[in-house]
Amino acid sequence: MGLAGAGDRRDAVKRLGLTGEVTVIAIASPGPLVPHPTRVGRHAVALVAGTPVPPPDLRAGTAIAQESAHLPTTLERARLALRLTDRVNGPGPSLVAYDNLGALAVLAKRTTPPEAAAIAEVRRLDRILGTRPWVIDTLQAELDHASPRRAATGLHVHHSTLQERLVWLATQLGYSVTKPGGRQRAAVAVLLWRIAHSEDELADDDG
Numbered sequence: 001m002g003l004a005g006a007g008d009r010r011d012a013v014k015r016l017g018l019t020g021e022v023t024v025i026a027i028a029s030p031g032p033l034v035p036h037p038t039r040v041g042r043h044a045v046a047l048v049a050g051t052p053v054p055p056p057d058l059r060a061g062t063a064i065a066q067e068s069a070h071l072p073t074t075l076e077r078a079r080l081a082l083r084l085t086d087r088v089n090g091p092g093p094s095l096v097a098y099d100n101l102g103a104l105a106v107l108a109k110r111t112t113p114p115e116a117a118a119i120a121e122v123r124r125l126d127r128i129l130g131t132r133p134w135v136i137d138t139l140q141a142e143l144d145h146a147s148p149r150r151a152a153t154g155l156h157v158h159h160s161t162l163q164e165r166l167v168w169l170a171t172q173l174g175y176s177v178t179k180p181g182g183r184q185r186a187a188v189a190v191l192l193w194r195i196a197h198s199e200d201e202l203a204d205d206d207g
Contacts, residue, residue: 023048024071026078027060042199043079054095059085063098080108083198084191091140091154108195116196121189128172138165139190142177
């Protein structure tokens with residue numbers, strides 16, 4: 001798609017029966033949940049007319065092209081959104097729309113997975129994940145919920161268990177996730193961790 005000329009793109013879109021706005025959906029692996037996916041590099045990509053909401057049990061990044069000339073840029077945006085997704089049924093979003101990212105899109109665009117993996121706080125998360133596999137899920141749940149009790153419910157753990165985790169995390173991270181500055185720091189660290197590991201699923205597929 002990225003190498004096609006403007007005329008070729010218009011013809012391809014017409015053959016698919018698409019006019020007007022087109023939603024580009026980038027997923028790690030082809031599957032039955034999106035129509036007519038095609039492989040573009042390491043991703044499966046589908047073009048859908050309009051701005052439909054993808055199935056909730058899909059891990060994908062989406063972006064909207066106003067016209068066929070915008071498809072190459074829109075594809076890259078959908079790929080960037082895919083970097084920030086969580087697994088299906090995880091505490092974070094498995095569907096991420098580029099158009100809803102705002103300033104977060106800048107971080108995703110300017111930080112490659114290898115660059116993110118080299119950041120000290122990402123390396124620290126990887127280290128403690130080796131002994132506590134719940135680390136990322138716990139941080140994400142705490143960041144996304146208004147109260148620890150709701151976060152505990154989302155994680156399907158007792159409130160006291162979550163409190164113990166948060167105390168332990170503070171000793172490992174050097175800051176408390178429950179404090180305003182700590183929440184901001186943890187939010188960026190988790191986002192960078194997702195970018196760092198965004199190609200893991202693709203590597204598994206290639207193998």
